[in-house]
Amino acid sequence: MGARIPQLIFILIIHFWFSTAQNDDATTLRALKDAWDNTPPNWDDNSDPCSGWDGITCKNSRVTSITLASMGLTGSLTGDIGMLTELQILDLSYNKGLTGSLTPAIGNLKKLTNLILVSCGFSGPLPDTLGNLENLIFLSLNSNGFTGRIPPSIGNMQNLYWLDLADNRLTGSIPVSTGTTPGLDMLVHTKHFHFGRNMLSGPIPQRLFNSNMTLIHLLFENNQLTGTIPNTLGLVKSLEVVRLDRNLLTGNVPSNINRLTGVFEMFLSNNQLTGPVPNLTGLNVVNYLDLSNNTFDPSRVPSWFSSLQSLTTLKMSSTSLVGELPADLFSIPQLQNVDLSDNRLNGTLEIGSSHSNQLQQVNLQNNQIGDFAQRRQYSIExxxxxxxxxxxTGVTDRFCSLPTNTSSSYLTPPNNCVPATCSSSGQVSSPNCQCAYPYTGNLFFRAPSFSDLGNSSVYESLHNAMINSFRRSQLPIDSVSLKNPTKNLDDYLVINLLVFPSGDDRFNRTGILGLGFSLSNQTFKPPAAFGPYFFIGENYDFLQGASGGGHKSSNIGVIVGAVVGGCVLVALLVLAGLYALRQRRRADKATHESSPFALWDKTGASGAVPQLKGAKAFSFEELNKYTNNFSESNNIGTGGYGTVYKASLPNGQLIAIKRAKQGSTQGGIEFKTEIELLSRVHHKNLVSLVGFCFDQGEQMLVYEYIVNGSLKDSLSGKYIVREVKETMDTSKELYNLHEVLDPTIGLTAQLKGLERFVDVALRCVEETGDQRPTMNAVVKEIERIMEVSGLNPNAESGSNSADYPSKGSEHPYTNDSLFAYSGDQFSTNLDPK
Structure with missing residues (x-):
């Protein structure tokens, strides 16, 4: 654009321009690698990440997929991830060593369809920027340590199919839309609401459910929800699984709940529900019904129980049932388990001769039953x-003692072979009787439709479905083993899984990545009887086993061999040392070159390009000393980005240090770009950047200190945008901006196109993103203005439109702009479009 473009316009748009200047995905991946340990070995070379890095998939040199399940990664997910704007799949599941908060920069990944972070070590609040991921289909953040509220912005994900936030520490109420604020009731196309095992509180909102919803799984178990079950639940006719158990719900069960005629599993147990036992006539396909541990009105065993002909499991422990049990209750064809303990049932127990041939257990502990007519004939537990x-006196019948074992010792049997004896640690004999190192983990089924854990046929169906699914996905598996099925305290069915490799005794990384993604992404679909599930995988040991042998020889041979071997060993050690030294130097050089700050020295005045102008790189120790350990007495302001401290340099210059708080830090590349920008921009209405700190995980900006009050006070009447709007008169020459424009640009009649520059600049700083033009539109408009004004847009900086890709360009930050050091007092508040 050259020196003739007004500085006013340049300052207003340069921040947008530079913020979109980076799209080098290879550099971004190397920055992510610097933040992680235990990355795959082939990440250590200097090749193009798109040409062979494990877990990375690219298209046209842009990263589209990162799948790194069960790799043993440690570190944090930095803001650099937000630079991969073509990313569609991100799966970092089963890496417990990945910790810290989920960066708000995740919201920049507008093309993301699958975000899967199952069973990592993440913590802190979920960022509101998740709502920016409007193309997201699959969101699994379960089994982490996330805290705080569910972001209402998730309601903006109109394409979402799977929403799993279970097994975290989320608190607060369930968000629903109000006015312009989104909520979960807007997710009419979502099939899965998995929110169990959190600390959600407050009532379940009436507005959460509506007849347009297509939910099939509603899992709110084990929270702290209060109030009544909303009658709007009966509007969601698509529901198949309902788990509201283990909460603090009160009041009557709504009468229209029997409209949920497609429900297979319903859990309302362990609440404080009152009123009559709900009439569930019409739930003809329900398999598993648990109403236990509620304070219903005393009533006889409902006659409609026997109409539920698909029941496998009926649990109504501690529900105030009275009277005799009807014998036809036990004749339901598929009935396996009945638990009516802790009630006031009395009289003579009649199970009848036509009871279900699948009936395994009837628990009537702690009732008032005085006799059993089939004392010598029954075979059930x-x-x-x-x-x-x-x-x-003298009763010894086995029904008068508690069972000793309620779990199953099932193990997938060998396939017509004798199990091998494996000598190496960690090796297991596969169902095909081969010693190998299996990929292991636990399958958790949240609502199985059966309760008979000793039925081997159901596990065989799961085994066969898994084998077929893995082979259809062309995964290198030889066999699968299932063992030790058991029910945990949440009434989940837990099964230990072992998957064995094909053609070798270990999986390579590609094989584990494929297996991990198949299970984390729910590519594998279990038989319907198992219901919704999740998998928690273990890290895999990729080290190759070593084996060797030897032979006897004469003493002379041993001595000669030892001498020769010693000489060879010494020579090899020397060569290895030289090679290691050379490799160390190459690795240090590669690491230095891949670092976002590699070109800067401590003064910020390296001869390499880009060069910082007048900005110094401070160490953490220096700024810690200048602020007296960041004492509260030096605290002069706090905002959304962080805290500002007053300090003094050794030369006496007063400075203001803006220190980013945890969760507001950016990736190294983004921080570097911001500092480069700030070091170039100088204006009478902008405070000057003195330096920065990128040390010990800290991100700090050092500005000159403004003596008279806050930055906002000092710029009263001279914040650029407001001053322009107040002064501007479109009916006058140069829009009446003679007093506002910097005189160095020259205020002559030759200043062509100024008005159009001003119009573009003011549109760029509109309050909301949908009112601001894209960077692509801004660049094209500037080039058109230059052409009309007789300037050559291809000269000097006119080539910037090619240098900085603008397709899909949007401002990537939702935190305070780094232009200001006083936080919310002087925030540019630049929302993404």
Whole structure:
């Protein structure tokens, strides 16, 4: 644009321009690598990450997929991830060593469809910028340590299919839309609401449910939800699984809940529900019904129980049932388990001769049953402990003692072979009787439709489905083993999984990445009887086993061999030392070159380009000393970005240090770009940048200190945009901006196109993103203005439109702009479009 473009316009648009200047995905991946340990070995070379790095998929040199499940990664997910604007899939599951907060820069990944961070070590609040991911289909953040509220902005994800925030420490109420604020009720196309095992509180909002929803799984178990079950729940006819158990819900169960005729599993247990036992006539496909541990009105066993002909499991422990049990209750064809313990059932127990042939257990502990008509004929596991029948003198019937084992010792049997004896540590004999190192983890089924854990046929169906799914996905598996199915305290079915490699005794990294993604992304679909699931995988040991042998020889041979071997060993050690030294130097050089700050020395005045002008790189120790350990007495302001401290340099110059708080830091590349920009911009209405600190995980900016009050006070009447708007008169020459424009640009009649520059600049700083033009539109408009004004847009900086890609350009930050050091007092508040 050259020196003839007004500085006013340049200052207003340069921040947008530079913020979109980086799209070098290879550089960004190397920055991410610097933030992680235990990355795959082939990440250590200097090749193009798109040409062979494990877990990385690219298209046209842009990264489209990062899948790194079960790699043993440690570190944090830095803001650099936000630079990968073509990314569609991000899966970092089963890496417990990945810790820290989820960076707000995740919201820049506008093309992301799958965000999967299952069973990592992330913590802190979920960023509101998640709502920017309007193309997201699959969101799994379960089994981490996330805290705070569910962001209402998630309601903007109109394409979302899977939403899993379970097993975290989320608090607060369930957000629903109000006015312009989004909420979860807007997710009418979402099939899965998985919010169990958090600390959510407050009532379930009436507005959460509506007849347009297509939910199939509603999982709110084990929270702290209060109030009544909303009757709007009955409007969601698509529901198949409902888990509201283990909360603090009160009041009557809504009468229209029996409209949910497609429900297979319903859990309302362990609440404080009152009123009559709900009439569930019409739930003809329900398999698993648990209403236990509620304070219903005393009532006889409902006659409609026997109409639920698909029941496998009926649990109504501690629900105030009275009277005798009807014998036809046990004739439901698929019934496996009945638990009516801790009630006031009495009389004579009649199970009848036509009971279900699948019936395994009837638990009637702690009732008032006085007799059992089939005392010598039953074959089921019957529990009558703490009933009058078991209090008679001399009673030894086995139904008067508690079962000793409630789990199953099932293990996938060998495939017509004799299991191998494996000598190496960690090796296991596969179902095909080969010793190998399996990929292991646990499958958690949140709502299985059966309760008979000893039925081997259901595990065989799961085994076969898994084998077929993995092979269809062309994963290098030989066999699969399932073992030790058990129910945990959340009533989840937990099964240990072992997957064995094909053609070798270990998986390579590609094989583990494929397996991990198949399970984290729910590519594998279990049989319907198992219901919704999640998988927690273990890190895999990729080290190759070593084996060797030897032979006897004569003493002379041993001595000669030892001497020769010693000489060879010494020579090899020397060569290895020289090679290691050379490799160390190459590695240090590669690391130095890949660092975002590699070209800067401590003064910021390196001869390399880009060069900082007058900005010094401070160490953390220096700024810590200048602020007296960042004492509160030096605190002069706090904002969304961080805290500002007053300090003094050794030469006596007063400075203001803006220190980013945890969660507001950016990636190294983004921080470097901001500092380069700030060091170039100088204006009478902008405070000057003195230096910066990028040390010990800290990001700080050092500005000149403004003596008279806050920055806002000092710029009263001279914040650039407001001053322009107040002074501007479109009916006069140069829009009446003679007094505002910097005189160095020259205020002559030759200053062509100024008005159009001003119009563009003011549109760039509109309050909301949808009112601001894209960077692409800004660049084209400036080039058109220059052409009309007789300037050559291809000269000098006119080539910038080619240098800085502008497709899809948007301002990447939602935190305070780094132009200001006083936080919210002087925030540019630049929202993304």
């Amino acid at each position: 019957l529990i009558l402990v703490d009933n009058p029948i078991c209090m008679e």
